[in-house]
Structure formats: C-alpha cells, structure tokens
Amino acid sequence: MTMGFAGAADAGGTLVISSDEDVVRVRQLTRTVAVKVKLSLVDQTKLVTAASELARNTLVYGGGGTVEVTVVDNGRRRGVRIVFSDQGPGIADLNLALTDGYTTGGGLGLGLSGSRRLVDEFDIHTAVGEGTRITVTKWSR
Numbered sequence: 001m002t003m004g005f006a007g008a009a010d011a012g013g014t015l016v017i018s019s020d021e022d023v024v025r026v027r028q029l030t031r032t033v034a035v036k037v038k039l040s041l042v043d044q045t046k047l048v049t050a051a052s053e054l055a056r057n058t059l060v061y062g063g064g065g066t067v068e069v070t071v072v073d074n075g076r077r078r079g080v081r082i083v084f085s086d087q088g089p090g091i092a093d094l095n096l097a098l099t100d101g102y103t104t105g106g107g108l109g110l111g112l113s114g115s116r117r118l119v120d121e122f123d124i125h126t127a128v129g130e131g132t133r134i135t136v137t138k139w140s141r
Contacts (some may be wrong), residue, residue, distance in 0.1 A: 011036070012070040017058045017084075026055040029069050030082065037071055037078040039140055047080060047138040050115040054084045054134055057111050062086025062132055072137060079120070079139035087131040094126060 011124040012033050015025055030051040034044040051067075058065045065086030070082045091097045093097035098113050 012080075012085070012111075014066060014068045016064070017055055017068055018064040019059070023052060023059060025057045026067050026069075027052050028039045031081065033069050033071060033080050034138070037080055037140055039080065039102075039138060043138055043141070045080075047136075050118040050138075051082055051135055053111040053115045054082070054136065058086050058132075062088030065131070074139075077140045079137050081135065081137045084134045085131065086133075090116040090128040090130055090132055091124075091126040092128055094124065 013029055015022060015029060017023065017026065024104060025047050030048050031044060034047050038049065051069075058067070063086060065084060065088070067085075068083045070081050070083075072079050098116065112124075115136065118138075119136040120139050121135070124132065124136045126132040126135075
C-alpha cells in the first residue's frame with residue numbers, strides 16, 4: 001500500500017489494487033477521507049459503495065490497477081475525488097457498458113451505471129488495449 005500526502009490517510013492516498021484485500025482498503029480509505037471532508041452519512045455510504053464497485057471492476061476486468069483518493073475544494077465546498085486507473089483491455093462499447101444490466105461477467109451489471117448514479121461527477125476514459133481511467137467526485141452539501 002502506498003500512501004500519498006506524507007502518509008496522511010485522512011488527506012487521501014494512492015493504493016495498488018491487486019487483490020480482494022485491496023478492495024477493502026479502498027473502501028476504508030474512501031470512508032476515512034469522506035469523514036474528513038464532512039460528507040453526510042448517506043453521502044459517505046454512496047461514495048464508499050461506488051468506490052467498492054469501481055475497485056472491484058478495476059481488479060476483475062482491468063486485471064488490477066491503482067486508485068488515488070484526494071480531498072478537493074472548489075472554493076464553495078469540499079469533496080472527495082477518486083481516480084481508478086488500469087492497463088487492462090479497455091471497454092470496447094462504453095455506451096453498452098454504462099447500461100443497467102449489461103455485464104461481461106456473472107454480476108448484475110450495475111457496477112458502472114450504479115456507481116455513476118451514486119456520485120456527483122463521473123468521468124471515464126477508455127481505449128481498447130490501453131486500459132481505463134475513471135474519475136468520480138462526491139461534494140459535501
């Protein structure tokens with residue numbers, strides 16, 4: 001586990017996602033940072049759920065990767081930004097992948113589409129053969 005920002009987990013950090021245990025660590029770090037920026041309990045839960053789904057996707061479909069969790073401030077409010085990156089196969093049909101119920105695995109097909117609904121900002125860049133980068137942000141109310 002690599003922690004950014006001089007090892008201050010409450011300020012954020014960077015983790016490698018290469019195992020189920022790392023997915024748990026992503027959830028823990030996300031919760032810690034969400035509490036730091038004073039997200040409501042409901043918003044903490046939404047963000048942790050999205051982070052868990054996206055970390056799992058990074059592991060299963062991207063073959064592992066990294067996640068960076070940071071505190072952001074837009075001058076009016078603070079939030080948590082999470083960036084998931086992998087060097088996996090990429091997503092061939094992004095529109096289809098963002099459709100509820102679509103899956104290439106054995107799940108419910110709600111990972112990407114569900115995560116998008118749980119956060120305030122959702123951005124995805126993917127290229128076949130080059131990997132995927134997903135950035136999500138949840139702002140305090």
